[in-house]
Amino acid sequence: MEFKDFKKLFQENFAKITTDVNTLFEVEVDKDEFWALYLNSFPAGTNEVYRQRREYDCSCCRHFVKSIGNAVIIKNNEVQTIWDFVTGDTTFQPVVNALSQYVKSKVVSDVYFTKFNKIGTDKNFEDDDGNIVEWNHFYLELPKRFVDATGKSEGDYKGSYRDIRNVFKRSLEEISEESLLTVLELISQNSLYKGEEWKSVLTNFLKLKKEYGKLETEEQKNNYAWEKSVTVGGVIGKIKNHSIGTLLINISEGMDLDVAVKKYEVIVAPSNYKRPNAIFTKKMLEDAKKTIEDLGYLDSLNKRYATLDDITVNNILFSNKDSAKRIGGANVFDDMLGDVAGSPKKFSKVEEVPVDDFITNVLPTTKEIEIWLENKHSSNLVSLVAPENKDAPSMFKWDNAFSWAYSGNITDSDIRENVKSAGGNVEGVLRFSIQWNDSSDYDQNDLDAHCIEPGRNEIFYGNKMNYSTLGNLDVDIIHPTRNVPAVENITWPNKSKMTSGVYNFFVHGYSNRGGRNGFKAEIEFDGQIFSFEYTKEVRQGEKVQVAEVTLNKDGTFTIKESLPSSVSSKEIWNLKTNQFVPVSVVMFSPNYWDQQNGIGNRHYFFMLKDCVNSENPNGFYNEFLKEDLLKHKRVFEALGGKMAVKDVEDQLSGLGFSSTKRNELVVKVKSQSERIIKIKF
Secondary structure, X not given: OOHHHHHHHHHHHHHHHOOOOOOOEEEOOOHHHHHHHHHHOOOOOOOOEEOOEEOOOOHHHHHHHHHHOOEEEEEOOEEEEOOOOOOOOOOOHHHHHHHHHHHHOOOEEEEOOOOOOEEEOOEEEEEEOOEEEEEEOOEEEOOHHHOOOOOOOHHHHHHHHHHHHHHHHHHHHHOOHHHHHHHHHHHHOOOOOOHHHHHHHHHHHHHHHHHHHOOOOHHHHHHHHHHHHOOOOHHHHOHHHOHHHHHHHHHHOOOOHHHHHHHHHHXXXXXXXXXXXXXXXXXXXXXXXXHHHHHOOHHHOOEEEOOHHHOEHHHOOEEOHHHHOOOEOOOHHXXXXXXXXXXXXXXXXXXXXXXXXXXXXXXXHOOEEEXXXXXXXXXXXXXXXXXXXXOOOOOEOOOOOOEEEEOOOOOOOHHHHHHHHOOOOOOOOEEEEEEEOOOOOOOOOEEEEEEEOOOOOEEEXXXXXXXXXXXXXXXXXXXXXXXXXXXXXXXXXXXHHOOOEEEEEEEEEEEOOOOOOOEEEEEEEOOEEEEEEEOOOOOOOOEEEEEEEEEOOOOOEEEXXXXXXXXXXXXXXXXXXOXXXXXXXXXXXXXXXXXXXXXXXXXXXXXXXXXXOOOOOOOOOHHHEOHHHHHHHHHHHHHHHHOOOEOOOOOOEEEEEEOOOOOEEEEEEEOOOEEEEEEEO
16 A cells, blocks of 8 residues: 555545544654654665665654544543554554554543644655655645634643633542532522522533543543533533632532522622521421421421410510400409599600619509500511411420511611612611612713711712711712612711711712703601602702701701601501500510510510501521431421411500610500600610
C-alpha cells in the first residue's frame, strides 16, 4: 500500500468517527517520544534510510503527528483515537496499532485546540534530475466546529473548558443524589424561593449523577466528565458554584435542612421574604406519621376555636356577668357577687399599674372591664384553640390540650411594604415615608423627603444622618424605575436620643421631569399610621408641607396636619379600633393553667366580646410540642398550617401580651368606682 492510500484511509476514518462529534479532546504526551514511536513502529525493512533520513521521516508528517496525533474523541464514555482503523496492510497496520495503544494509555487532559482548519501538507513535489517526484504527507481539513474562531489564546481557550470540567466533576462527586431529590421535592411543594427556575437544571443533573454513579474506574469517571462537560452548558457544568449548588452541597454534607435552606435564602431572597411553606420531604412526612400513630396523637391534630364552655373557673382571672354563667365550676354565689350595688365614681387621672399588681389587687373586685383598642394592638390579637376531640391526648409540653395563635396576617400598608423592599427601616418610634410613581403613568420626578428637627437641623438627601438624634434618611430615590413605586424614608429608632419639640415634615420637588400625579405620604408613631395624599403636580423647587409632629416632654407624640390625613378607626377581627371594647374573660395562657409554672413564657389574655378571628391560624406551633415530637418539627410546622382551626360560635379571641415583651394597655374597670388604668407589661 502506498502512503497516499494510507492517508486516504486515515482521512476517511477521521470523517467517520467525528460525524456526530462537536469537540475533540487530547491526551498529554511527550511529542518527541510520540514521533519516535511513529518512526520505530514500521516493520523492519519498511522504513529504511532514504538519502539521509528514513523514508517516512519528513518534517511535514512530523509536524502533523505532533500537532494532532494525540487527539481523541469520547463517545458514550469510550475513548477513540484518530489511529483506530484497519488498513489491511502489513506496513502501516503496526504503526496505527502502536500509536493507538500509546494514546489510550494516557489520560485525557484537555480539549483539542487549533486556529487552523488545515492541518499538515497534503503533498509537495521535488525535481530529481529532471524527474518530478510527488511526496504525500498526513493532511486533514477540519470542520469549522473543531477550529477556534474566538480570538482567545490557547491557554485561555483550554482553561475555560478545563474549569467547567473540573467544577462539573467535583459537583458530580460532592452533590449527593439524596440532596437532589430533596431539593426537587421542595421545589414541587413551592417551598423554595425561586426554586422553579432550577427544576429543569436539577432534573438533568440528577440524570447525569445517576449515570456517573454507575461508573467503576477513575478513568471512566474522568472521561465521562470531559464528554458531558462540553455539552451540558455552563449552568449545569458549574452548578456547584451557583446558589442552588451551595444548598445542595450543604445538604449533602449533612447540614440541617432548615438551616441549609435559610442560608440559600440569605443569598437569593430579599430581606422581607417569607417562605410560603414549611420545609419537609416525603420521607420526613412518613416518619412523622408513624410517630404520631405510634404515640396515639392522630386524633389530637384536629383543632377548633375554644369557647367559654371549654374552660373552668380555676383558669379564669376575671369574667363578666354574662360569661360567668357559662364557665364550668362557677356557682350561684359567684354570680350574685356581680349584683352588689355600687356608686360608680369616674376618675379623670390615668393610673399606671404593673400587670401582676393589676391581677392581684384590681381584678378580684372588678365587675366590668373595657379595653381601649388601638391600631397598634393588631399584632396582639390572639385566639384560644381547643382540641376538637376533648378526650384526645395532649401533644403539648403542658398538661392540657389547649393552645393559642397570635395574628400573623395583618397587612402592612403598601408604602410600608415598599419602604421595606427598598431597604428602609420601618420599625422606629417615628417614621416619615413618601411614595410616588405608583400609577400607570411613569413619573420620573425626583421628590425628596425632608424633616426640620428641633434646633433647626434638617434631614434630607444632603444631610442624611443626625448622629445626635439618630434621625436617618435611609432610602433616597433619584431616578424612579418604570413600574416600581419610588419611596423615600426617614426614621428615628428610639425616643431617648430625640430632642423634644416640633419635627416639621415636608416634600421638596427637587426636579420635575413631567410627572403630574403628586405623592402619598405616611407618618407613623405609637402604632398609628397617618396617611396623606397630595394629588397636584409638585412643581420644581416647590415645598409641600405634610405635618408637624411634636415630641412632648412627657415622651408622647402629637400631630398637627398640614394635609388632611386618613387616620381613623379601622376594623380588626370584627372590632373597631380607637374605642373601648368590653372584656368577656381574662386568663393566663394554657401553659400556666392549673397552677402550672415555668413551661414557656406566660401570656395574659383579654378575650373580647364579639371578637372574631378573620385569619386561618395554626392549630399549634413547634415550640408547644413535646420533646419526642420535635425530631419531626418541619412536618409539624406544615401540619400546624394545614390543619385548619374549625370555626365555632362565640370563639374566645382578643388581645394577648407576653410577659417577656414591654407593652401597655389602657383599660376602664368598674367596681365600686370607675377607674382608667394603664396596665404595664
